[in-house]
Amino acid sequence: MPRQFVPFQTLRRQPTIVVDSTANGAALVLAHWRGAPTPASLRDDTSAGSVLRALRHPDTPGLSAQAVTANHFDVDGFIGVWSLLYPELALAHEPVLRQAALLGDFREWNWHDPLADHALRLVCWLNAKEKELFYPPFGAPVLRRREDEASIEKFEWFLPRFAEILLNPESGRAAWEPEYARVQQAAALMQSPATTLTRYPALGLVVVRTPEPLPYYGLFGPTTGSDIVLSIYDGQRYELEYKYTTWIDLESRPTLPRLPLDALAAHLNALEQSPRRWSFDGITDTGPLLRLAGNTLKKAERYADPDQRPIYPSSIAPDALEQIVVEFLRQGYTQIQPRRYWTWAEIRTAGQPLRVAE
Structure with missing residues (x-):
């Protein structure tokens, strides 16, 4: 039957x-x-x-x-x-x-x-x-x-x-x-000289510098094997995202646990000179985003492609933002080794206490 x-x-x-x-x-x-x-x-x-x-x-x-x-x-x-x-x-x-x-x-x-x-x-x-x-x-x-x-x-x-x-x-x-x-x-742009990728394998991070926001299928295409993407667009527009690979039990390779982004957002807000504020999603979201906030995005809008939502300019320079993100992740993962099958309880514990070094 x-x-x-x-x-x-x-x-x-x-x-x-x-x-x-x-x-x-x-x-x-x-x-x-x-x-x-x-x-x-x-x-x-x-x-x-x-x-x-x-x-x-x-x-x-x-x-x-x-x-x-x-x-x-x-x-x-x-x-x-x-x-x-x-x-x-x-x-x-x-x-x-x-x-x-x-x-x-x-x-x-x-x-x-x-x-x-x-x-x-x-x-x-x-x-x-x-x-x-x-x-x-x-x-x-x-x-x-x-x-x-x-x-x-x-x-x-x-x-x-x-x-x-x-x-x-x-x-x-x-x-x-x-x-x-x-x-x-988008894939053609990602493979062109207009786009550069910087990989930090020990952190699971890829920094993508490309002119404009792109559909995810193009943007994330070359990020296979990494779990965090910092997108840097022209005009000092940024998004940092934990990929869905860290929400599920990934079988093919070990991963690092997600870190809460509140301390990173607080540090960026202390530096931000534009009228907007950095906002972030919780670690249990399917794809937590850190970004300059406008109107609060609904889940469907956050799940949609980056080129389908507004991304606002920051006063923070691209190199400075990249360095801040990298140092935040390095500090957070100093005592943590990648492995498979993290529980949510273990992930919450791994991120506490966490602050951004001055």
Whole structure:
């Protein structure tokens, strides 16, 4: 009997596989969320990757459950759910599905890979149709609905239609082409002399200097293997971001824990001569940002691409800002070694006490 997608609220009514989420009472959890009870042998950088591993081990306990669910819709979770419903097709196209899941969650587009173009078209199609027909990521609260309820309609629409786009991306060109073109332009700029990257491997930091804000898929493309990005744009405009790679249990490599950004923001505010103030998100946010604040950004706006939100000029010079950020991270990580499977409790402890050296 083929598996079927069920609403998240019904998972306890029948044995259910939970993807890219976690819940008590699941027959099997396949998620990269921090602390999720994914079987050790199935851990992967993405939840879809764990699903694909499970499909290659059909004797996995719980995999015989006929119901599949997730508590939200995103590229990684959707590909995981779809793969469980169409396992033969998923395994036949595993490499491109893995790339699409990584691109959707980590925003890292490896334009040198032969499958990168195919993966980008799939993700851009999912993004475009999601926004056209439903609501953008993290947009459910605007509709006064819970994500686990509102996302059901997305799954029900996308699940029977995705195979056609996977097998023939050209059939969805009208939807995916606008974002695809933006990303291609961004990738070209990232590879041009106008952009420079400075890497601090011991800190997990990449400093990207490029003229204008870019779509994440282009901006984060060459940052694979790093977890913090300081973007420095012309006109002394800046954003510092902890990537999603430090929100989940990354399997492929050890990571450093996130540091709270309040001390860094306080130090920058003491130096800032413009009328704006530096603001920051908490360490449990999916992608904490440090930036000069205007109107408070909603989560959906912070998740959107940098070229889709205002980024304000600072009075602090680029070299000075880079040095301050680097010294803050060096101090914070002095006594900390990278490893896998940090708990949130350990991450909170690692960042205390923390201040910026004068």
